[in-house]
Amino acid sequence: MIEKKVRAYTNIALIKYWGKRNEEVILPTSSSLSLTLDAFYTETAVSLATGAEKDIFYLNNTLQSVAATEKVSRFLNLFREATGIQTPSVIRSTNYVPTSAGLASSASGMAALAGAANLAYGLNLDPKELSKYARRGSGSATRSIYGGFVEWQMGTSADDSYAVPIDDANWDIGMVVIVVNSQRKAISSRIGMKNTVETSPFYAGWLESTAKDLVEIKEAIRTRDFQKVGEITESNGMKMHGTMLGANPPLSYWEPNSIMAMQMVRQLRNEGIPCYFTMDAGPNVKVLCRLSDSDKIKTKLAEIFDPEQLIIAGPGQALQVIAE
Ligand code: ADP
Ligand code: DP6
Ligand code: CO
Numbered sequence: 001m002i003e004k005k006v007r008a009y010t011n012i013a014l015i016k017y018w019g020k021r022n023e024e025v026i027l028p029t030s031s032s033l034s035l036t037l038d039a040f041y042t043e044t045a046v047s048l049a050t051g052a053e054k055d056i057f058y059l060n061n062t063l064q065s066v067a068a069t070e071k072v073s074r075f076l077n078l079f080r081e082a083t084g085i086q087t088p089s090v091i092r093s094t095n096y097v098p099t100s101a102g103l104a105s106s107a108s109g110m111a112a113l114a115g116a117a118n119l120a121y122g123l124n125l126d127p128k129e130l131s132k133y134a135r136r137g138s139g140s141a142t143r144s145i146y147g148g149f150v151e152w153q154m155g156t157s158a159d160d161s162y163a164v165p166i167d168d169a170n171w172d173i174g175m176v177v178i179v180v181n182s183q184r185k186a187i188s189s190r191i192g193m194k195n196t197v198e199t200s201p202f203y204a205g206w207l208e209s210t211a212k213d214l215v216e217i218k219e220a221i222r223t224r225d226f227q228k229v230g231e232i233t234e235s236n237g238m239k240m241h242g243t244m245l246g247a248n249p250p251l252s253y254w255e256p257n258s259i260m261a262m263q264m265v266r267q268l269r270n271e272g273i274p275c276y277f278t279m280d281a282g283p284n285v286k287v288l289c290r291l292s293d294s295d296k297i298k299t300k301l302a303e304i305f306d307p308e309q310l311i312i313a314g315p316g317q318a319l320q321v322i323a324e
Helices: 066-083 105-120 127-137 139-145 189-199 203-222 226-245 256-270 291-301
Strands: 004-015 020-022 032-048 056-059 089-096 149-153 162-167 174-178 275-279 285-289 310-313 320-323
Touching: 004 105, 004 139, 004 203, 004 226, 004 275, 020 189, 032 105, 032 139, 032 174, 032 203, 032 310, 056 066, 066 089, 066 105, 066 127, 089 105, 105 127, 105 139, 127 139, 127 162, 139 149, 139 162, 149 203, 162 203, 174 291, 189 226, 203 226, 226 275, 226 285, 256 275, 256 285, 256 291, 285 291, 291 310
Parallel strands: 056 089
Antiparallel strands: 004 032, 004 320, 032 089, 032 149, 149 162, 174 285, 174 310, 275 285
């Protein structure tokens, strides 16, 4: 039998998701919007293991801990409950993205797992339903079902909180990703956002502001106004980090080289190259740019960063099934 695996690309939010209103089924406090990237992805195969007592989870060819496997098992339970097939599985996954470093491994990882479980347990979900399943694994995974620009609509309940493709992004837009540090972060996105929601006095302002940003960026994407898309992206990311600075205890994922990278982006802009930065729950900086400017931007950034730290990414595709 040819084992099928599923590939899902990561996505980077231009309008951020930073907080849950329901932690159990993962409902966000606001809608978000991302660009799926072709340079970073996860490939996952799930095969039913008749006779096995528990799921067995390999990530990057390494057998995972009980805790990591239990997280995957809880997710697969959703598929087992829906089908009545109780059989455990062997899960083999490879991240072509650093894991837990703020480069969205949970987005590609959980979207690929959802896609592979959909095949293994035979649920036959369409992309919209798959997006809702992926959401239960990690909020950002909701969006990695689709390529290009994708909106995760917060919805009113677990049934209508899913992603919608907005635009295929085939209009000279992409990112230069600066890998400042690819090590595992100390505080996961899940914990970081929970602390922020619970303690940051800036949170109400964030919610008000991000709703407005979303409306405006969708219009800017529709009219392909790159500058507007970039300005809103940079502003929205900084506001998200502002909520973290206001949390108790205060939270910051930045490193000295993150600030250096932001400074270089501003300098590139002053030199006439339109580009804008955004950051997630980690020290790495993503530079939104015209794909046709990406080589020039990389050359400039290489004055400070090693070439291996600089990765050019174009718009990525939707989740896909591939044979081994
Ligand atoms: P990131 O910034 O990489 O998204 P998060 O803290 O959001 O970091 O999520 C990291 C978690 O995502 C991991 O601890 C693991 O639970 C999950 N994850 C990452 N890659 C995979 C994968 N390939 N398969 C299943 N789960 C994954
Ligand atoms: C800053 O989706 O990783 O990258 O839902 O708890 O798994 P969980 O968190 P996750 O959070 C992503 C936060 C972000 C912004 C974004 O991707 O929208
Ligand atoms: Co994540």
